[in-house]
Amino acid sequence: MTEVIYDDGADLGIIQGKKVAIIGYGSQGHAHAQNLRDSGVEVRVGLQPESKSRQKATEQGFEVGTPAEVAEWADVVVLLAPDQHQRHIYSGEVAQHMGEGKTLLFSHGFNIRYGYIEAPEGVDVVLVAPKGPGHTVRREFQAGRGVPVIVAVEKDASGSAWQTAWSYAKAIGGLRAGGITTTFTEETETDLFGEQAVLCGGTSQLVQYGFETLIEAGYQPEIAYFEVLHELKLIVDLMWEGGIAKQRWSISDTAEYGDYVSGPRVISPDVKQNMQAVLADIQSGAFAKRFIEDQDAGAPEFTKLREQQQGHPIEETGKKLRALFAWEQPDADYTDGSAAR
Numbered sequence: 001m002t003e004v005i006y007d008d009g010a011d012l013g014i015i016q017g018k019k020v021a022i023i024g025y026g027s028q029g030h031a032h033a034q035n036l037r038d039s040g041v042e043v044r045v046g047l048q049p050e051s052k053s054r055q056k057a058t059e060q061g062f063e064v065g066t067p068a069e070v071a072e073w074a075d076v077v078v079l080l081a082p083d084q085h086q087r088h089i090y091s092g093e094v095a096q097h098m099g100e101g102k103t104l105l106f107s108h109g110f111n112i113r114y115g116y117i118e119a120p121e122g123v124d125v126v127l128v129a130p131k132g133p134g135h136t137v138r139r140e141f142q143a144g145r146g147v148p149v150i151v152a153v154e155k156d157a158s159g160s161a162w163q164t165a166w167s168y169a170k171a172i173g174g175l176r177a178g179g180i181t182t183t184f185t186e187e188t189e190t191d192l193f194g195e196q197a198v199l200c201g202g203t204s205q206l207v208q209y210g211f212e213t214l215i216e217a218g219y220q221p222e223i224a225y226f227e228v229l230h231e232l233k234l235i236v237d238l239m240w241e242g243g244i245a246k247q248r249w250s251i252s253d254t255a256e257y258g259d260y261v262s263g264p265r266v267i268s269p270d271v272k273q274n275m276q277a278v279l280a281d282i283q284s285g286a287f288a289k290r291f292i293e294d295q296d297a298g299a300p301e302f303t304k305l306r307e308q309q310q311g312h313p314i315e316e317t318g319k320k321l322r323a324l325f326a327w328e329q330p331d332a333d334y335t336d337g338s339a340a341r
Helices: 012-016 027-038 053-059 067-073 083-097 134-142 161-171 184-199 201-216 221-230 232-250 253-266 269-284 286-296 300-310 313-322
Strands: 019-023 042-046 063-065 076-079 103-106 124-130 149-155 179-181
Touching (some): 019 027, 027 042, 063 067, 103 161, 149 184, 184 269, 201 313, 221 313, 269 286
Parallel strands (some): 103 124
8 A cells, every 4th residue: 555644754844954945936836835835834935036036026025036147046046947958957057056954846846857957976866746736736735635655766865865855745735635655767757648649639639539520520619619628628527526436426327438438439449559659668668769950949849739739620610719718717838838837
């Protein structure tokens, strides 16, 4: 049975006794910084002088410096910049300040798993990964709850890396929900696979194909949108609450029977074989190499694919429909992908 660590299994005083630098103030960065501060931790934020997030972090009461400045000051350096930028920030500004006894902390193991960042001897390397977006991490913390976390230690130079990691996990609210031990390799490979095969890539493609099938058969796009996208949240919420079994228990007998007889026709065994091929590319480093090389070249493939997908007819249909919903709650942070993230 997997052991789950809760608040009473970690000492908050450990991280409260350290100076923490949060490098990056995006989705995860703003949530970690604010949750840590609310837990009594001394925090500074590291951002480039030209960063658009500087004003936001300053307005929210943080002392902001360059990544180099805050890395030199801190005992714990938390790299929360996008994966493709972390190695440049680390090599250019952080590495020279990672002296013996310090901790380098990540929320995704990408750069350690694929060797883009190598910490010097004497430095603890740990991972605390909330299983949810940063906005949820912050919102749940403020509500007195938390988002589950998974925790790993790659290098325990000090002999107390695990204690530091669990203390940090407690400070951001993760142990209110529970924390599970993992490794950098397991976290990275399963996270990438989940995103690509099911949560993002698999789901997005399934929804688009369903929409296209109904439209090509002559049905109204608005009705197709409701059936393949809008109601998806209701189904996923039921799965989240009680697994696939609760989802099937909650729907009609007609829907449940259709689940059993038609699901395997759409998601056939060859889909699982394709998933295994996706996982193989993640495990071998082929996906990481393709992503980083494209980013280093200015992201031509990434940009082209983003533009293609934003032009799918389901996007225009959804935009028009959502504007009519009485309960619409637009996210002020959403920029439809056109702005830099």
